[in-house]
Amino acid sequence: MWIDHDAMVLVADGRKMLFFRNKGDRFAPNLEAETVKLQDNPADRDQSSDLSGQAPSTIGGQATMGKTDYHAQEEARFAAEATDLLKQRALANEFEKLIVVAPPAALGEMRKHYHKEVQSRLVGEIAKDLANHPVPEIERIIAQS
Numbered sequence: 001m002w003i004d005h006d007a008m009v010l011v012a013d014g015r016k017m018l019f020f021r022n023k024g025d026r027f028a029p030n031l032e033a034e035t036v037k038l039q040d041n042p043a044d045r046d047q048s049s050d051l052s053g054q055a056p057s058t059i060g061g062q063a064t065m066g067k068t069d070y071h072a073q074e075e076a077r078f079a080a081e082a083t084d085l086l087k088q089r090a091l092a093n094e095f096e097k098l099i100v101v102a103p104p105a106a107l108g109e110m111r112k113h114y115h116k117e118v119q120s121r122l123v124g125e126i127a128k129d130l131a132n133h134p135v136p137e138i139e140r141i142i143a144q145s
Contacts, residue, residue: 001099001124001145002026008034008095011138012082012102012110013131014075019085020135021095029139037085079109087115098122099142103129 003009009020009031017037024030079102089095098118102110104127114122126145130138 001126001142003029003031003099003139003142004097004123006095007097007099007123008089009099009101009138009142010082010086011130012079012100012106013129014078014103014106016131017078017082017085018131020138029143031135031139033135075106076109079106080113083110083113083115083118086118090115090117090121096121099124099126101126101128101130101138101142103127 003022003024003026005022005025007022009022011018011020015038017035018033019035020031021034022029023032086098086100090098098121100107100110100122102125107125107127124142124145126142128141130141133141
């Protein structure tokens with residue numbers, strides 16, 4: 001996939017958003033970080049303890065409510081926040097072309113929230129988790145996609 005000059009690239013997962021701008025061209029991309037946003041999202045086991053010390057309500061020995069995965073909820077909220085930032089930047093005409101790279105689950109959640117201005121500027125999506133990869137590897141993987 002080509003990364004045109006001045007295109008924006010968002011690399012995200014459930015805890016990190018990296019906004020890059022291609023300062024190079026499509027033949028020699030040079031991604032430079034513009035914004036990095038991190039979120040503290042502990043594992044679900046650390047977020048879902050029963051602080052009241054009370055057992056859940058039961059009917060016939062069965063719990064009445066399923067277990068809530070707070071970690072997954074927070075990742076979904078973070079994906080929605082990423083798309084809101086994309087919307088704000090698109091409406092401010094901060095980019096003409098956009099590539100989004102995120103793990104499949106995060107990418108699926110983001111697609112639910114894309115604004116029409118973001119969709120109109122979206123030139124590619126890659127369903128991979130690259131948020132913790134070095135920039136040269138991100139450039140290489142996007143170019144090979």
